[in-house]
Amino acid sequence: MIHSLFLINNAGDLFLEKHWKSVISRSVCDYFFEAREKAVEPDNVPPVIRTPHHYLINIYREKIFFVSVIQTEVPPLFVIEFLHRVAETFQDYFGECSETTIKDNVVIVYELLEEMLDNGFPLATESNILKELIRPPTILRTMVNTITGSSNVGETLPTGQLSTIPWRRAGVKYTNNEAYFDVVEEIDAILDKSGTTVFAEIQGVIDACVKLSGMPDLTLSFMNPRLLDDVSFHPCVRYKRWESERVISFIPPDGNFQLMSYHISAQNLVAIPVYVKQNISFFETGSSGRLDITVGPKQTMGKTVECLVVTVHMPKVVLSANLNATQGTYNYDPVTKILVWDIGKLNSQKLPNLKGSLSLQSGAPKPEENPSLNIDLKIQQLAISGLKVNRLDMYGEKYKPFKGVKYVTKAGKFQVRT
């Protein structure tokens, strides 16, 4: 299926290649470079590129292009999903997935790629299994290795291939048994000029960090599972239990993983935590404009809105901005034409306001459209959909684990049109 993989950085240097079948010359990447050239922005590179003999499927992550070469028919999503999994594995192993870390750990990278694919077909992609086969590098281990002179090799024979549960390694042991769940919700919304919601939805994930000994069997239940009608699960979750009882029953992988993600699109359920009053106008004459933005709390459920940032992509003719912010700081980058107003905590008594004038390129026609505002925010201890975890039960093990749940709401693609 997947024939070869090339890693290419943003500058167009090919810095790593791996072949799972016979070797394909790296000149095949010329087609990719051509497309890359044409696309200008790295985001605009088409994910599937056709060449006379191969197909190149690429993803762009962390400023690296993962370009895979395909020779036979294969579902494209299959390849894309796998490439993302590779990137995530690198991230998991090295902390970040960047050119530097990959080059620093090139041997581990090769070991990983070798294990993840056999003859071009995914073999072991679960992080738990991989970590059993290949130990991730840590600072501590490097130190220990240096002192003891041992190398970065697993202590035991890999048993993962033979463990009965594909995603969990056997023989896990912790002194403190803990299970943490983060309910993270992102609001995607488009508000129009008058502040009415054009489109809103909530994208939620439950990230888990489970450090429990043995083979625990967990059941997570919600106060209001009816909220969730569109969910996707980690493979460890039993679909049947969810269908019948609306509880999440699973034997967790060891360590960090994403338990589930969900999607709430019913508009009436989506509370919009802030409102924005804005007035951006450009004058016909005098090559100047006016900007006035006020942000206020709307439906915050009694919680404070933090990390509030307003970003405006100004039209090209805006040269500079002379503004006055009642709270926080603003910064206008004349090169990228991006105005960033970092507000911080939203104070409902005294609403933050940004006001002032914009100076435009003289002689240029007044910009046709007003820029839209992108809003970023964070609310701690609140899941905006109202989702609440009821309880977590553990079966199969004797000890009593420590359990914790955290809720966070963030803004996803939150746009205000002007």
Next chain:
Amino acid sequence: MSANSVSYNDQGSVESGVDAAQENSNIPVSISSGGAAFSLFSADYKKCWFSVIADGGMDSSFSNARSFFGQLSRSEENLREFSFQSMIEVNYCDLAGLSALMDLIVVLYTCKMNGGLGSLRLEAAGVMRNALVSAENLQLTLKSDFSSEEQALTNNHKSGNEEKSSRGNEDLKEMLESSKESNLLKLQFEILLKKLVYVYLVRYAEEQQDLALLSISTFQRALKDPNQLIRASALRVLSSIRVPIIVPIMMLAIKEASTDLSPYVRKTAAHAIQKLYSLDPDQKEHLIEVIEKLLKDKSTVLSSSRDSRALLMSVVMAFEEVCPDRIDLIHKNYRKLCNLLVDVEEWGQVVIIHMLTRYARTQFVSPWREDAVFDENSEKAFYDSEEEKRVDQSKLYIMDPDHRLLLRNTKPLLQSRNTAVVMAVSQLYWHLAPKHELSIITKSLVRLLRSHREVQYIVLQNIATMSIQRKGMFEPFMKSFYVRSTDATHIKTLKLEILTNLANEANISTILREFQAIGRCATNISEVTDTCLNGLVLLLSNRDETVVAESVVVIKKLLQTQPSQHSDIIKHMAKLFDNITVPMARASILWLMGEYCEHVPKIAPDVLRKMAKSFTNEEDIVKLQTVNLAAKLYLTNSKQTKLLTQYILNLGKYDQNYDIRDRTRFIRQLIVPNEKSGALSKYARRILMAPKPAPVLQSAFKDTRMDGWMDSGLAQRMRSASGYLELSDWPAVAPDQSVRNVEVVEPVKEAGAPALGESKPAKSDEKFYSDSEEEEEEEEEEGSSSEDSSSSSSEESESESESEENSDDSNKSSSSQSEKSSSESDSEKKKKTLKNKKLQQQKPDSKDRKQKNGNTVKGESESESGSESSSSGSSSESGSESGSELDSDSDSGTDQKKNTKSKPVQSKPVTKYDGSFLSRESPVSGREGYQESEREGEMSD
């Protein structure tokens, strides 16, 4: 090189090296921290470091060597060479050092094998020799053994060392074989070294075949190792060596491994099948045998272990690769696959779902009959057939329980986190599910839009294709396709595409507000064309030139589609004409003027006058249209425009562009009457003023045929790609469904019977026919499948009828022959003959029979598809008719049909308790048994 010559721990040189490094820089000389800081150094410092390491031999430096050599991949080329030389001087005295060396070689070979490193290769070979000798020493000191596989690798590695001398090779071998002890350290090292050598070997075996061959015998030995891990990995390496000469050896190894006790090894064998097939396609027949054997593997049903699941997935992979057309192999495993699907690894799910989709399309009749409003083909059949028949059809369609099983078991997978799985299930539903059940995939597909950019692209492409055929599916989610300013260009385009497809009377106003590419909306829905035109005319007053230009172009297209009563719009555009500078828009307006010059008799000549003035400064495309306009006006209104036309034609005559000169000449000959002008000029008016057909505005996605896979990115463009499998049309007549039942007579099944017994030891023989219900329940739990609990009702009678069937068969077949309608006779007769044959042979060789079975099924499907494709209209009609008749059959036999689902479950205990011999000899196949029981039901009715 002997052990004695190895000198290490030369303390003095270490110190001097360290000193040198210190002198050169202020960098702390702690070698352990070197790795991290390394990248910061200049080339010179790096050289120093290398000499430190080379001179060193300090234990700690070796463990760090790995990180150093990791750096090599990005250090400069000359430096690499230098470091390499220094490496050669290093005498490896511990495992870590050796592993570091292996790393280095892997890095050099796999990562940066570009031209300049040719010389390094030789050196690398030398280093390898050194390393092996060092390894040899280590063998002595640690008194531990390498596994036989390890030997193989090491040996092979040695052989991989190009033409370097094989000095020490024999010694090494002896040493390796003689040492028997093992310790943990050794084990660790072994695994790492093995892996690295493996990478190296597989990468270069193809290029250095002769040398790679030397390793084969040791692999063969490793294949018999008691440790399953070693057996498996030996097979893995062996099959990865792409050397044609060893094909027979590989074949043998695969065959052996496919009967291995360990599912892990069997899985590796399944993987090896593909590798062998790609190496030598001639082995196909043998490989199919192995696949068949593995597909029937019992452990996949019973053991919940990961490997047996993975085995399933690997076998299906191999099946898809080697013999995708042999769907007859799937029949007996179909239900097993369906039931296990949820528990298979996600990657396997994708493969299996795709395979099952193909399978189902050949095996089940179309569920789309009653409500296939959107499907053009079936719509035709729908109306062509007579009224009564249609009613019959819609009433009589009953979904095959196996079809239902597949749909039911794939549904939960829509909630997979793996987008590929979700897409695969969506496609399965799209191609197999009744139309009214399609809606459940919508939500999942829309959810995928939240994923990565690339995923979005593919999913949107699929949605675009789907939305053409079934608007209703995505309408509720229209807002998800609203364009964001942050989207990448191709995603924006796709979203617009989809919005266009979704547009209808109800939502058009919403979309219009949202939407810029209005043109297509308008043509799709004629009622709103006027609204659109107004909107566009409003847009015309927009100050942005490109917007205006775009709208002019769109209006041009729209006006063409409408009977020309929009003269005021044309007038409006004429007014705007002076302000528009975009050539395409100007040309469009000119064309409109010319085309509809009779509607605007006053304005057109005026525009022409303006153009005559500015002609020389216009773009080519505008000039051409000006000439056109002039010609048209000359014909319709020659009084006013004769001179102007002459003038423009003269200008055109001397234009720089040959195209324009040609056109001018042509037009002149055509319209200006002179003595030479031929017959054509008489028709000039008709030529020029012929009513033009309106352009057809439609989605670019319309041409992607939906009856194909529709699999987005690739499949849309990849039709030519190798391995693309066209999805077959629905069979007109459902192939015999009972082929999936058979498990009773499978001799291979019985081979696995002991394993089955292990898992359920408590059962006793008395239960043989009587208590099948209870067993079924247990089976259900184990297989984690949801079977219809109601379906077990008449199993007993059915199994009895099976056993009777043998004797009754000839009678039945003769009696039932008369009942048959002519249309279904074809396939039935084949079965009949098959049956008779079987009767003649009292103890047919089971394998032989199986083959025949397979062949007939294949033949059937071929003949069906052939007849369908050959004549489109009439044959498909007759096909559907005959289908309905079969359906009526099945209607009467509904009870029995239900049974088929639970049958394999029920039949398993049969194989188990009956002992293998009896069942092997009874020539009853489930297929026949099933037909028989069906007919019985009829007769009793």
